[in-house]
Amino acid sequence: MEVLKTKVDKLEVRELSHSFSLDQREVLHRISFTVKDGEFLSILGPSGCGKTTILRILIGLIQPSSGKIFKNGEDITEYKPSGRNMGIVFQNYALFQNMSVLGNVEYALKFNPGLKSRSRSIAENVIDQVGLTEHINKKPWKLSGGQQQRVAIARTLALNPEIILFDEPMSALDAATRLVLRDELKRIQEKFKSTMIYVTHDQEEAFALSDRIMVMNQGVIEQLDTPRNIVKNPASQYMKDFVIHNLKLKIDSLAQYMGAED
Numbered sequence: 001m002e003v004l005k006t007k008v009d010k011l012e013v014r015e016l017s018h019s020f021s022l023d024q025r026e027v028l029h030r031i032s033f034t035v036k037d038g039e040f041l042s043i044l045g046p047s048g049c050g051k052t053t054i055l056r057i058l059i060g061l062i063q064p065s066s067g068k069i070f071k072n073g074e075d076i077t078e079y080k081p082s083g084r085n086m087g088i089v090f091q092n093y094a095l096f097q098n099m100s101v102l103g104n105v106e107y108a109l110k111f112n113p114g115l116k117s118r119s120r121s122i123a124e125n126v127i128d129q130v131g132l133t134e135h136i137n138k139k140p141w142k143l144s145g146g147q148q149q150r151v152a153i154a155r156t157l158a159l160n161p162e163i164i165l166f167d168e169p170m171s172a173l174d175a176a177t178r179l180v181l182r183d184e185l186k187r188i189q190e191k192f193k194s195t196m197i198y199v200t201h202d203q204e205e206a207f208a209l210s211d212r213i214m215v216m217n218q219g220v221i222e223q224l225d226t227p228r229n230i231v232k233n234p235a236s237q238y239m240k241d242f243v244i245h246n247l248k249l250k251i252d253s254l255a256q257y258m259g260a261e262d
Contacts, residue, residue, distance in 0.1 A: 011195070031221050040209055044202075060086075101140070167199050231244065
C-alpha cells in the first residue's frame with residue numbers, strides 16, 4: 001500500500017526566544033509560526049517589537065537564546081548563513097558604489113563554485129527580469145532609490161534562495177516609488193515563485209502585499225492571519241488600536257479628498 005507523505009512547511013519556527021547578553025532584556029518570547037512554500041508573509045510591528053531580530057535569527061546572523069528553526073523539515077538552527085539557502089534585502093541596499101549594476105549582481109555568484117562559470121549570464125538574465133537592462137553598466141549612485149533597491153533584489157534573486165527576507169526595504173523611499181516597487185515585488189514573487197518574509201512597520205504596506213500578516217507586540221505574536229481575517233476578527237485591543245485604527249485613519253484621510261471638486 002502506498003504511504004502518503006505529509007507535506008512539510010517551507011519554514012517552521014518553534015518556541016523561539018532571544019535576549020541580548022548585555023542587559024538580558026528579552027526581545028522575543030517563545031514565538032512559534034510557519035511559512036508555506038511560495039507564501040508572502042509580512043511581519044508587522046512598531047520599532048523595538050522584535051521583528052528585525054527574527055530576520056537576523058532566521059538568516060543566521062545571530063543565534064537565538066532558545067528555540068528551533070526548521071526549513072523543509074530539517075533543523076537549521078545551528079547552520080551558518082551560507083548553509084541556509086536564504087537571501088536578505090536590507091533597507092540601505094548595501095551595494096558596492098564602485099561597481100556597476102552588473103558587477104553588484106554578479107559579485108556573489110563568483111564565489112559560488114556551482115554558479116561561477118555562468119555568473120555573467122545569470123546576472124544579465126535577472127537584471128532583465130527586474131527591468132534594469134538599460135542601466136546595467138551604471139554605478140549605483142547614478143540610479144534612483146527605487147532602482148537601487150531593484151539591484152539589491154536582483155542580487156538576492158541571482159543566488160536562487162529558497163526564502164527571501166526583506167528588512168523594511170522601502171522605508172527610505174518616497175511614496176510614489178514605494179507604490180511602484182510594491183507592485184514590482186509582487187510581480188517578481190509570482191514570476192520566481194519565491195517564498196518571502198517581509199518586515200515592515202507600515203500597516204498599509206503589509207495589507208497590500210501579504211498572503212498572511214504576523215503582528216508583533218513587545219516580543220510576542222499578537223495575531224497571525226490573512227489580512228481579511230485580521231480586519232474581520234482582530235484578536236486583541238492592541239490589534240484594534242495598532243492595525244485597524246491606523247488603517248482607518250489613512251483611509252479617512254484619503255477619503256476626504258476623493259471626489260472633491262476644484
